[in-house]
Amino acid sequence: MEQSVARMTDRQAQPPESLATEANQWAIRLTDDPDDQTLRQEFSAWHARSPAHAEAWTTALRIWSLTGAIGPELLPTSARQSPPATRPDKTRHRIIRPITAIPVTAALCCAAWLLFPTLRIAMLADYTTSTGQNRTVTLADGSSITLGGKSAIAVSYTATRRNVTLLTGEAFFQIRHDTTRPFRVSAGELRARDIGTRFDIRMDRAEIRLGVQDGKVGMSLSGTNAPPELLMQAGDEVQVDRQTGKITQNTVAPDAVGSWRSxxxxxxxxxxxxxxxxxxxxxxxxxxxxxxxxxxxxxxxxxxxxxxxxxxxxxxxxxxxxxxxxxxxxxxxxxxxxxxxx
Structure with a gap:
């Protein structure tokens, strides 16, 4: 048995998000190899572990059914062996209608949950990139920002300040220093203050990372109990755990910072x-x-x-x-x- 499947079937007390992920992974595996009886036995053991496991599978099937990519081979073994008894027409009609509506409702809720961050970013962003696309933007002061794939930034320039917000993804900053107009970048809880430099910031749901290729950057975090600003130089890298707030400092080769641009x-x-x-x-x-x-x-x-x-x-x-x-x-x-x- 594959080690990963063993881990999948042995976990206890998992959050719904984890079970939903596993349910979708089982759907992919069973679709890809529907005749693998060992795989089906492992899935049946996973499905029977708890009502939460069975519910996660049912929810996954509702959403997958809308794609037309699943068939009877994805139904749990117990469901195939014990089909529901035939009911009179009137009773069957009363039951089928709300059940048919459930996948649509679940899919709409899932779609809204998935699309909300995308819509929010689209509304706030001044510059974006799609999957696999890099894009370099030259700002009014001559500074340039290169966005990595699937990234977005918002720019706010005034006579006294230059602010950029990384909304998602990764961006490499090459800043024209101006003591009269500080250049600041916000990325979630992280704040970066340019002191004449080239640096890279990457952000996802779990972590924010700042690396300096050249020059100096002042790094700080938002919040009343945030630590003092940290001065970073070429080759310095900081990782911020977004859940715990833990800061980890590393040293990397300056050439590795922003290497994805090439x-x-x-x-x-x-x-x-x-x-x-x-x-x-x-x-x-x-x-x-x-x-x-x-x-x-x-x-x-x-x-x-x-x-x-x-x-x-x-x-x-x-x-x-x-x-x-x-x-x-x-x-x-x-x-x-x-x-x-x-």
Whole structure:
């Protein structure tokens, strides 16, 4: 049995978000290999673990059914073995109508939840990029900002200040220093004050990262109990955990900061999870991973952002995992199978 599936079926007391993710992963796997009886047995064990597991699967099926990509092969074993008894026509009509409406309601709620951040960013952003696109913007003062794939910024210039907000993704800043008009960048809880420099900021839901390629940057955090401003120089990097507020300081090669602008991602002792997050902004589809432990392993190297399947394979290869592309829109990371007798 694959180690990742074992972990999937052995977890206890998971939050709904985790179960929803696993349910969707099972849908992909069962669709991709519907005749694998071992896989079906493992899924049945997962499905039977608790009512919450069964409910997560039911919700996933409701949404997937709207895509037309699922069939009877995705139904739980218990549901296929015990079909509902036939009811008189009137009773059946009264029951079917609300059940038919549930997938539509669930899909609409899911769509709204997924689209709200996108709509909010679209309303606030002055400059954006799509998946896989880099874009350089020259501002009125001669400063330039290069946005990475799937990124957005808002710009606010006045006679006395220059403010930029990174709304999502990653941006590399090359600032023309002006003591009379400070240049400040906000990215979630992080604040960066330019002191004549080139620096990079990346932000996602879990972490904000600031790296300095050249010059100096004053880094601080918002909030009343925030620590004093930290002065950063070339090669300095700061990571901020958005959940705990923990600040981690590292030293990297200055050339690695913003390396993605040339189409090559240079990584030094980075977690696989963070590298995958970056690659996902350059892939026009979904990257699915089953092994959560994979996220915390560290890797280093050069990865081609123009060939994401090959780059992803290079990232997970040291862990013994493999990448398979499905329909040109899904990259599936699967662990190497344990040899027989182990």
């Amino acid at each position: 189409g090559t991602l240079m990584v030094e002792n980075e977690t696989i999870g963070r590298v995958i997050d970056t690659l996902s902004r350059y892939y026009p589809g979904f990257i699915v991973r089953y092994d959560s432990a994979l996220n915390t392993r560290h890797v280093g190297g050069l990865y081609d952002l123009n060939n994401i399947p090959a780059a992803l394979q290079a990232v997970v290869l040291p862990a013994g995992d493999h990448v398979r592309e499905i329909a040109g829109h899904i990259l599936l990371i699967t662990p190497a199978k344990t040899p027989a007798g182990h």
